[in-house]
Amino acid sequence: MSTSEALIVGLELGGTKCIATLAQGRTILRQQRWPTGTADTLYAMSEALALWQEDAPFTAIGIASFGPLHLDRRKPNFGRMGNTPKPGWAGCDIYGHFASRFAVPIAIDTDVAGAALAEGMWGASQGCAVHAYATVGTGVGLGLVVNGQVLHGHLHPEAGHVRVRRQPGDMFKGACPSHGDCLEGLVGGPALAARSPVPVADMPDDDPLWDRVAADLAEWTTMLILTLSPERLVLGGGVMQSRPLLLPRIARQSAALLNLYIDDLDSAALERLIVAPGLGADAGPLGAIHLGQRAANPDIFVS
Ligand code: ADP
Ligand code: ZN
Numbered sequence: 001m002s003t004s005e006a007l008i009v010g011l012e013l014g015g016t017k018c019i020a021t022l023a024q025g026r027t028i029l030r031q032q033r034w035p036t037g038t039a040d041t042l043y044a045m046s047e048a049l050a051l052w053q054e055d056a057p058f059t060a061i062g063i064a065s066f067g068p069l070h071l072d073r074r075k076p077n078f079g080r081m082g083n084t085p086k087p088g089w090a091g092c093d094i095y096g097h098f099a100s101r102f103a104v105p106i107a108i109d110t111d112v113a114g115a116a117l118a119e120g121m122w123g124a125s126q127g128c129a130v131h132a133y134a135t136v137g138t139g140v141g142l143g144l145v146v147n148g149q150v151l152h153g154h155l156h157p158e159a160g161h162v163r164v165r166r167q168p169g170d171m172f173k174g175a176c177p178s179h180g181d182c183l184e185g186l187v188g189g190p191a192l193a194a195r196s197p198v199p200v201a202d203m204p205d206d207d208p209l210w211d212r213v214a215a216d217l218a219e220w221t222t223m224l225i226l227t228l229s230p231e232r233l234v235l236g237g238g239v240m241q242s243r244p245l246l247l248p249r250i251a252r253q254s255a256a257l258l259n260l261y262i263d264d265l266d267s268a269a270l271e272r273l274i275v276a277p278g279l280g281a282d283a284g285p286l287g288a289i290h291l292g293q294r295a296a297n298p299d300i301f302v303s
Pocket of ligand 1: 239
C-alpha cells in the first residue's frame with residue numbers, strides 16, 4: 001500500500017488537549033479529542049483506537065507529544081515522558097503504552113517536530129532545507145528540521161525555556177515552575193492567565209499585554225534566526241491562532257532588532273520568513289499523521 005493510500009493514526013498530545021486523528025494521505029477522516037488531564041488519558045485514547053481498528057485497520061501510529069520526551073531508541077527510557085510538571089505525566093511510558101496494545105509500527109517525536117515536518121511536506125515550509133515550527137500555546141516549543149530530518153541531540157530542542165531580554169518596566173515574575181521568567185513563563189498559557197485580569201480569551205486585542213507578548217516573542221524569533229538561520233519559521237499554537245495581530249508585529253520588531261545585520265532580512269523579508277502555519281490548526285494533527293507515515297515507510301523517510 002502506498003503512502004497516500006494507507007490509513008494512519010496520529011496522536012497529538014498537547015498541553016491542554018489530546019487529539020486522535022485517522023487519515024489517508026493528508027486527508028483527515030476521523031478525529032476525537034480529550035482534555036489532556038492526567039496520563040490516564042492514554043487509556044481513553046487507546047480504547048478509541050481499538051474501536052477504530054475494527055472498522056478502519058490502520059497501518060501505523062504517529063505520536064506527537066508535548067515534552068520533554070526521551071527519544072533515543074538506544075536507551076531504556078525511549079518513548080518516555082521526561083520531567084514535566086504536568087500532574088501524572090512525568091516518566092510516563094507513552095510509546096510503550098501504545099506499542100503493547102497495537103502491533104503496528106509506531107513513531108514518536110515532539111508535537112512541534114511533527115508539525116515542522118508536516119509544514120515541510122504540505123504547508124508553509126515546502127522547499128526549505130532548514131525550517132522550524134514553534135508553538136505558542138499552553139507551552140512554548142520549537143521543532144527544527146534540517147534536510148528533511150528533525151534535529152535530536154542529547155534530548156531535543158526545548159527552546160521555549162530560554163530566557164529572553166525582559167521588556168523595560170515588565171515586573172511579571174514568570175509562571176514556569178522550573179525557570180520562572182523563561183519565555184514560556186512569560187507568554188505560555190498559564191503566564192497569560194496570570195497576567196490577565198479577565199479570562200485570556202476575553203482580553204481585547206488592544207490591551208498592552210499583547211505588546212509585551214509580541215516584544216518577548218520578537219526577542220526570541222530574533223535569537224532563533226541568528227542561531228538557526230531558518231529559511232522559514234512557522235509560528236503556530238493557540239495564542240498565535242487566536243491573536244493574528246501578533247504575527248506582523250513580531251516580524252516588524254524582529255527586523256528592528258536585527259537592524260539589517262543580515263542585509264537581505266528587512267521587514268518585508270521577515271514577514272515572508274516568520275509566517276502562520278500553512279496547515280492552520282491541522283499542523284499538529286497532521287504532524288502526528290506524518291510521523292505515522294514515516295513509521296509505515298522507513299525506507300522512504302530514513303531517520
Ligand atoms: P495545546 O497547548 O494543548 O497544544 P493550544 O496550542 O491550542 O493547545 O494552546 C492553548 C492555549 O491558547 C491556551 O492555554 C491559551 O493560553 C491560549 N488561547 C486560547 N484562546 C485564546 C485567545 N482567544 N486569546 C489568547 N490566547 C488564547
Ligand atoms: Zn521554563
